[in-house]
Amino acid sequence: MENIATSASHLRSEDVNVWFGERHVLKNVSLNFPSNQVTALIGPSGCGKSTFLRTLNRMHELIPSAGFAGKVLLDGHDIYDHDVDPVDVRLNIGMVFQKPNPFPTMSIRENVLSGLKLTGRRGYNAAELVETSLRRASIWNEVKDRLNDPALSLSGGQQQRLCIARSLAMDPEVLLMDEPCSALDPGSTRRIEETITELSDSMTIVIVTHNMQQAQRVSHQTAFFLAEDGNPGRVVEFGKTDDVFNSPIDPRTNDYVNGHFG
Amino acid sequence: MSDIQDVTAEVPARRQLRTKPFSLADRLFYGITKSASSISVILVAAILLFLLSQSFATFQTQGFDFITGSQWNNAKGHEVFQIGPMLWGSVLISILGIIGGVPMAIAAAYFIEFMAPKPIAKVATVLVDLLAAMPSIVIGLWGLYVLTPVVAHWGSLLYGLHHVSMGPVNFDIPIFAMSDGSVPSTFSGSPFIAGWIVAVMIVPIITSVTREIFSQMDRDLINSALALGGSRSSVFMRVILPTASGGVTGGVLLGLGRALGETVAIFYVLNLVSDINWFNILQSKGGSVASLVLQKFGEGTPNEIKALMAAGLVLFVLTLLVNWLAAVIVNRAQPWRKI
Numbered sequence: 001m002e003n004i005a006t007s008a009s010h011l012r013s014e015d016v017n018v019w020f021g022e023r024h025v026l027k028n029v030s031l032n033f034p035s036n037q038v039t040a041l042i043g044p045s046g047c048g049k050s051t052f053l054r055t056l057n058r059m060h061e062l063i064p065s066a067g068f069a070g071k072v073l074l075d076g077h078d079i080y081d082h083d084v085d086p087v088d089v090r091l092n093i094g095m096v097f098q099k100p101n102p103f104p105t106m107s108i109r110e111n112v113l114s115g116l117k118l119t120g121r122r123g124y125n126a127a128e129l130v131e132t133s134l135r136r137a138s139i140w141n142e143v144k145d146r147l148n149d150p151a152l153s154l155s156g157g158q159q160q161r162l163c164i165a166r167s168l169a170m171d172p173e174v175l176l177m178d179e180p181c182s183a184l185d186p187g188s189t190r191r192i193e194e195t196i197t198e199l200s201d202s203m204t205i206v207i208v209t210h211n212m213q214q215a216q217r218v219s220h221q222t223a224f225f226l227a228e229d230g231n232p233g234r235v236v237e238f239g240k241t242d243d244v245f246n247s248p249i250d251p252r253t254n255d256y257v258n259g260h261f262g
Numbered sequence: 263m264s265d266i267q268d269v270t271a272e273v274p275a276r277r278q279l280r281t282k283p284f285s286l287a288d289r290l291f292y293g294i295t296k297s298a299s300s301i302s303v304i305l306v307a308a309i310l311l312f313l314l315s316q317s318f319a320t321f322q323t324q325g326f327d328f329i330t331g332s333q334w335n336n337a338k339g340h341e342v343f344q345i346g347p348m349l350w351g352s353v354l355i356s357i358l359g360i361i362g363g364v365p366m367a368i369a370a371a372y373f374i375e376f377m378a379p380k381p382i383a384k385v386a387t388v389l390v391d392l393l394a395a396m397p398s399i400v401i402g403l404w405g406l407y408v409l410t411p412v413v414a415h416w417g418s419l420l421y422g423l424h425h426v427s428m429g430p431v432n433f434d435i436p437i438f439a440m441s442d443g444s445v446p447s448t449f450s451g452s453p454f455i456a457g458w459i460v461a462v463m464i465v466p467i468i469t470s471v472t473r474e475i476f477s478q479m480d481r482d483l484i485n486s487a488l489a490l491g492g493s494r495s496s497v498f499m500r501v502i503l504p505t506a507s508g509g510v511t512g513g514v515l516l517g518l519g520r521a522l523g524e525t526v527a528i529f530y531v532l533n534l535v536s537d538i539n540w541f542n543i544l545q546s547k548g549g550s551v552a553s554l555v556l557q558k559f560g561e562g563t564p565n566e567i568k569a570l571m572a573a574g575l576v577l578f579v580l581t582l583l584v585n586w587l588a589a590v591i592v593n594r595a596q597p598w599r600k601i
Contacts, residue, residue, distance in 0.1 A: 059489055064379060087491050093487040097482045104483075105504040118492030118500055170490060194542065 040215035043225030047232030051212035096169035100159035137165035157188020227245030317443025317572030343569035355496020358457025367468035394466030402530035417449030451533030451546035464517030512592030525552040
């Protein structure tokens with residue numbers, strides 16, 4: 001495995017293990033997510049990459065039977081320390097889900113501000129925050145004249161960018177994306193990918209994707225997850241995206257990125 | 263090698279498509295389901311017709327006062343039948359039942375769906391459904407012997423609030439006062455107690471409808487609210503409840519349909535008085551159309567029984583309206599449900 005942690009490490013997992021009940025689903029995942037880098041997590045279905053993503057902002061522990069071992073360090077601080085409030089973790093590490101899911105009862109504007117409402121924040125400039133967040137998610141020009149329309153009146157791709165804006169309004173340092181384009185058409189997918197590239201200037205991004213081309217287009221580094229024959233999922237290979245796709249070391253990585261299985 | 267399709271040829275005539283079932287078994291099945299659904303429509307229509315024909319005379323002699331007036335006299339020559347206090351009484355105890363029952367039901371549904379470990383959730387679901395199956399008479403007797411003394415105690419505490427005067431703190435809460443200014447010795451037979459009985463009876467219906475709606479909500483919608491840093495309570499108040507509100511309202515109205523028609527249980531705990539009680543919920547004086555029918559039917563004079571039929575018709579129409587409203591609201595809530 002190639003060591004690429006050259007810039008200051010921002011988010012890091014150390015020997016992360018996950019169980020659901022008695023089932024060991026992830027084993028000793030140690031990855032570095034340097035600042036301003038996009039990391040793609042790839043691998044066949046059921047390899048644990050989405051599960052791993054959810055350990056990074058403690059969403060994982062919301063599943064009743066979930067178990068966890070290891071460390072996740074944000075700027076060197078373990079987010080699983082017993083005196084850390086998971087709510088604070090999630091304020092620093094935002095998340096975008098697979099299906100676009102704006103809050104259906106809220107307008108576009110209210111969706112952007114929903115995180116602040118949910119956390120009871122006060123004293124922010126709402127108009128300014130709505131505009132900056134929507135601009136960063138590259139959707140401002142499409143919705144600036146209809147901010148009070150229901151969020152569900154937007155197309156699927158627009159809804160997903162609204163969800164990104166909703167996360168950005170909380171100004172997280174890290175953004176986790178769980179197959180954010182899998183429910184979208186190619187045009188919307190391209191726009192989200194452009195947004196990801198722009199956002200990586202200001203934050204750390206981790207994206208789970210099934211789409212090999214997408215991983216190559218948006219990410220700087222790639223981790224290949226695999227769960228073989230009932231064994232827990234693990235990282236087979238981790239390195240610069242170019243290396244993982246063009247000169248993989250492990251033959252299984254080679255087979256997967258070239259579409260021989262998965 | 264591929265071909266270019268020739269589309270210039272004439273379009274053939276349209277053919278009849280078969281929409282009815284083909285095989286004997288399918289036709290039989292179609293017939294059975296069709297007649298079963300027809301029977302329920304016919305039954306409702308028949309009941310409505312019967313009530314209309316029986317209550318025609320009463321509406322003719324009593325006029326609109328039947329609904330608004332407050333007198334009831336079955337003595338020959340002095341017959342007056344008016345259900346105003348009963349009709350308002352039904353509405354009042356339903357409102358009280360909703361105030362008491364809805365928060366309980368929603369909290370129970372939330373716990374079962376989102377917080378309870380699976381085995382506990384299963385047991386709780388069964389118990390709540392069991393409560394729905396509890397015979398009305400049992401709840402009535404329980405209300406009379408167990409709930410009444412307990413609620414009477416709460417009643418006396420609340421009565422203390424009807425007029426508060428402690429130094430600078432001065433206020434009145436009129437709903438806790440008595441209409442005639444008297445000092446009550448007991449708080450039994452009041453709409454307050456009947457309201458709690460209604461609450462107990464509608465909780466299972468509202469809980470199971472609400473639980474169903476919660477379970478149909480997209481989990482990632484809730485997860486994204488949590489991922490934004492929301493606490494459980496803020497996520498519940500700002501995301502779960504607003505999103506589910508249409509369906510929950512429908513469930514509440516379904517429960518209300520039951521509350522309005524509730525007869526025996528109310529009959530045991532409520533003091534039926536033919537004098538309208540607008541809002542003095544602690545006063546031992548109330549009304550309920552369904553309980554009125556139960557109270558008067560056994561020994562009713564022929565004209566009185568016709569008046570009770572008319573009361574039944576009014577209740578029927580009211581319940582129908584509530585159920586229709588429930589259907590409209592639940593339908594309107596559909597677009598927000600998980601597909």
